[in-house]
Amino acid sequence: MELTNPERVLWPEDGLTKADLVRHYVDMSPYLLPFLRDRPLVFTRYPEGIHGKSFYQKNAPVYTPPWIRKFPYSAPSGERVVEFILVDEVAALAWLANQACIEIHPWFSRVGSLDYPDFAVFDLDPAEPAGFEEARAVAQLVKTVLDEAGLEGWPKTSGATGIHIYVPLENRYPYKEVAGFVQRVASLLCQAFPERITLERAVKRRGGKVYIDYLQNIRGKTIVGAYVPRPLPGAPVSTPFTWRELPGLQPAGFNMKSLGERLRQVGDLYAGFLSRGQSLEEAQRRLFRGSERP
Amino acid sequence: MRSLWKGAISFGLVHIPVRLYRAVEEKDVHFHYLHRECQTPIQYKKWCPTCGREVASHEIVRGYEYEKGRYVIFSEEDLEAIPVASARTVEILDFVSLEQIDPIYFEKSYFLEPAEGGQKAYHLLRQAMLETGRIALVRVALRNRESLAALRVYKNRVLTMVTIHFPDEIRSYGELKIDAEREVPTEREVSMARTLIGALAGDFDPERYHDRYREALLGAVRKKIEGEELVVAPTEIPPTRDLMEALRSSLALLEQGQSPLQPPGPSYQGPP
Numbered sequence: 001m002e003l004t005n006p007e008r009v010l011w012p013e014d015g016l017t018k019a020d021l022v023r024h025y026v027d028m029s030p031y032l033l034p035f036l037r038d039r040p041l042v043f044t045r046y047p048e049g050i051h052g053k054s055f056y057q058k059n060a061p062v063y064t065p066p067w068i069r070k071f072p073y074s075a076p077s078g079e080r081v082v083e084f085i086l087v088d089e090v091a092a093l094a095w096l097a098n099q100a101c102i103e104i105h106p107w108f109s110r111v112g113s114l115d116y117p118d119f120a121v122f123d124l125d126p127a128e129p130a131g132f133e134e135a136r137a138v139a140q141l142v143k144t145v146l147d148e149a150g151l152e153g154w155p156k157t158s159g160a161t162g163i164h165i166y167v168p169l170e171n172r173y174p175y176k177e178v179a180g181f182v183q184r185v186a187s188l189l190c191q192a193f194p195e196r197i198t199l200e201r202a203v204k205r206r207g208g209k210v211y212i213d214y215l216q217n218i219r220g221k222t223i224v225g226a227y228v229p230r231p232l233p234g235a236p237v238s239t240p241f242t243w244r245e246l247p248g249l250q251p252a253g254f255n256m257k258s259l260g261e262r263l264r265q266v267g268d269l270y271a272g273f274l275s276r277g278q279s280l281e282e283a284q285r286r287l288f289r290g291s292e293r294p
Numbered sequence: 295m296r297s298l299w300k301g302a303i304s305f306g307l308v309h310i311p312v313r314l315y316r317a318v319e320e321k322d323v324h325f326h327y328l329h330r331e332c333q334t335p336i337q338y339k340k341w342c343p344t345c346g347r348e349v350a351s352h353e354i355v356r357g358y359e360y361e362k363g364r365y366v367i368f369s370e371e372d373l374e375a376i377p378v379a380s381a382r383t384v385e386i387l388d389f390v391s392l393e394q395i396d397p398i399y400f401e402k403s404y405f406l407e408p409a410e411g412g413q414k415a416y417h418l419l420r421q422a423m424l425e426t427g428r429i430a431l432v433r434v435a436l437r438n439r440e441s442l443a444a445l446r447v448y449k450n451r452v453l454t455m456v457t458i459h460f461p462d463e464i465r466s467y468g469e470l471k472i473d474a475e476r477e478v479p480t481e482r483e484v485s486m487a488r489t490l491i492g493a494l495a496g497d498f499d500p501e502r503y504h505d506r507y508r509e510a511l512l513g514a515v516r517k518k519i520e521g522e523e524l525v526v527a528p529t530e531i532p533p534t535r536d537l538m539e540a541l542r543s544s545l546a547l548l549e550q551g552q553s554p555l556q557p558p559g560p561s562y563q564g565p566p
Contacts, residue, residue, distance in 0.1 A: 137548060144544040148537055184531060192533045192541055202334045247551045288531050 001091060003098050010049045010100065013233040016256060021229070022097040024256050028227045029090040031268045035225060038110035040071055040084035042222045043096060044103040050231035060085045061099075068092050071111050075220065086111070102231045105222035108178075113171050114219070118274055120178045121223055122153070122165040122186070123213040127198070127206035132161045132251055138197055138210040139163045141189055143243055149185075149283035154273055157251040159230035159238040164223060166270075170277035179217035181280055184288065186212040226270050229256050240269035300409055301382025303419070303432075303445070303453075310419065311412035312384070317403035317454060323511045381435060384445065384455065389428040395444060398464060401457040405448075420447050 006019035025032070045055045060070050060083045069086040087093055087104070096104065108117035122142050126135045139155060142165050146153040153165040169178065183199075189212070190197045198209040216223055224230070229237045239254035239262070254262065297313040304310075326335050342349050356373075357365030384406070408416035423429065429446035432455065441457045448454035479487075533541065 137545060140544050140548045141541055144541050145537070148540060188531055188533050188537075189541075192538055202332045204332075247548055287537075 001095060001098070008049070008100070010046060010102065010231075011233065011235045011256075012049060012051070014235050014255075014257070016235050018098065018100060020256065021100070021102065022094050024229060024259075025093040025097040026090055027260060029093050031227050031263070031270065032093065032104075032225065033088065033090070034274065035270065036087045036104065036106050038086060038088070038112065039106040040073060040111065041087060041107070042105040043085075043101045044105075044231065045099055045101045046231050047100040050102070050233070054231065057101075058082050058084065065095065068095060073114075102229055104225050104228050106225050107220070107222055108175070108217065109171065109219070115174055116171040117169065117173070117175055117178050117217065118171050118277070119169055120167040120182050120217055122167070122182060123158075123216045123223060124163045124165070125158070125211045125213055126161050127203065127209060127211055130208045130210055132163075132249075134196065134208075134210050135161060135163045136246060136249065138189070138193075138212070139165060139246060141193065141196075142185070143246075145185055145189065145287065149287045151278055151283050152276060154240065154270060155243065155246070156226050156238055156240040156270070157236070157249070157254055159224060159228070159236040159251070159254075160232060161251070164238070166273065168273055168276045168278060170279055173280055175217065175219045177280070179214055181284065182212075182214040182217050184284075186214045188287070227259070242266075242269060297407070298404070298436075299382050301384065302412070303384040303386065303406070303416075305386045305419065305430075308415055310415040311409035312406040312416065312453070313409050314455075315405040315407065317405045317448075321505065321508060323508055323515070383434070384443070385433045386430045386445070387433060388431045389423075389426070390431050391427065392429045392444070392446060395458065399458045400444075401441075401459055403454060403456045406445075406453040406455060416453065420451075420453055423447050424450060 003019065003022060006017060006022070008018045010016055010018055010021055042056070042058050045057060046052060047055075060068070064070065064085065069088060069092070071084045071086050072081050073084055074081040085092070085096070087096065107114075108119060108121070109115065110118065124135045124138050124142070126132065143153055143155075146165075146167065151167050153167050155163055155165045158164055173181075186197070186199055190199050196209060198206045198211050199214070200206050200211065201215075215221065224238050226238055226240050229235055234252055235256040236252060237254050237256055237259050239251075239259065241249055241254075295315050297315050300311070300313050302309040302311050328334060329336055339348050340351075340354065341347070356368045358368060359365050406416075424447050429444050432443050432445045434441055434443050434455065434457070436457065442460065443455045443457045445453060445455045
């Protein structure tokens with residue numbers, strides 16, 4: 001495979017080029033591939049760099065090489081068929097990076113069990129003027145509720161100002177049930193701390209609070225994958241961290257230039273994550289004891 | 295059901311107090327237009343392309359376009375000067391036979407209900423119309439506009455009024471190519487067509503017909519509501535007092551620079 005325009009600058013503030021992006025994806029492939037395998041992907045491309053025009057792409061482009069796996073999918077509502085790209089080898093990652101594909105967003109479920117997500121995500125998205133500080137406090141609250149529920153939560157930075165907390169699940173709960181669980185937990189937290197948390201869909205009504213986007217947990221929605229860079233100055237990367245790191249965490253410190261060193265120090269914090277599927281029944285019983293499940 | 299107005303049927307010297315109701319309810323499936331990103335219903339703003347700004351309602355006047363791009367302005371006073379029928383009466387003009395009115399004239403249907411003091415006269419009129427088989431041609435004011443209407447008895451029970459278009463509102467079919475004179479069918483063809491009609495002849499039973507488009511659309515709406523694309527608002531479950539306590543102390547811990555109480559999953563192999 002040949003790289004085209006490897007010197008094309010994608011992050012002008014940081015002097016990072018398309019060659020750097022390809023290198024990032026190749027270096028990260030041991031951590032990325034187990035997670036991406038068999039998942040329909042959505043990606044964003046920035047052929048002119050992070051300040052230029054970008055494309056949000058679901059469909060495999062017509063010129064996609066034949067050796068890249070594709071997955072034809074038609075939504076239950078009978079919409080047109082989308083041909084998703086599946087990534088299961090490092091060459092496919094390199095090819096995507098060569099397409100100036102900065103972000104990869106994998107589905108929550110795999111092609112063999114499309115209806116059943118492998119995890120729930122608490123997507124904490126602070127609305128300005130709120131920022132990472134506010135997201136940090138809400139992450140602490142989510143962690144506390146998960147402890148109470150007896151569930152493990154695996155946090156990562158969003159790469160911007162948010163935090164994503166993954167809760168690995170046995171893949172036998174339909175999307176609707178998973179989204180419903182996240183929604184109930186979010187609603188519980190929102191009732192406890194209405195001054196910090198909002199479930200408001202309209203951006204302008206989120207007013208400086210942290211939005212918990214439970215609707216990310218529905219079929220076809222995606223969230224940026226772990227170790228995926230963002231099209232922002234500083235080339236931040238969505239990076240797994242430990243709960244112990246939460247109080248002092250500086251998300252800007254996790255970027256394309258520093259990530260290699262961090263991985264040498266702490267290893268892949270998301271390793272084994274997918275084999276740790278948890279059950280929701282006990283968690284629901286513990287949290288919503290004595291109340292009717294809708 | 296809410297009545298549109300209360301008025302009277304006027305019939306010679308007789309006044310029958312009645313209330314008017316809409317008889318028909320449109321069941322078109324209605325969609326809202328939302329901003330895709332945040333799903334907020336969008337708003338329409340009144341915009342003047344000449345001044346390049348939004349205009350407030352007090353800045354807006356009515357104009358009648360008498361030729362392309364030229365308007366005469368009508369103020370509220372101008373409109374008030376036009377005589378309108380504002381009296382809430384259903385004035386009976388003639389009693390005619392229903393068959394004489396072609397259905398093309400029919401517009402909108404309303405029910406009439408006897409109001410206080412109108413019971414006796416209402417039923418008298420109803421019964422007399424049933425027995426004579428005549429319907430009343432009436433003049434009525436609806437939304438400040440005078441209309442012609444037919445007043446009749448529906449299902450032998452309720453006085454019903456259907457507004458009738460004025461003759462100049464019915465378009466001419468003169469420019470359609472019908473050519474009835476040139477295309478004369480043979481007796482054999484007519485006889486075959488008659489047989490076909492006979493085979494399909496039946497009584498009008500409106501219950502047999504449904505709006506299949508609406509049913510399909512509502513079916514799709516139901517599927518979306520039940521499917522994964524929507525999450526219904528849950529019954530709000532408040533946190534227990536214990537949980538509230540735990541949440542508060544975890545925030546306090548964070549302020550002291552400490553992580554939550556329990557370590558992450560057992561597979562955790564990071565630094566201490």
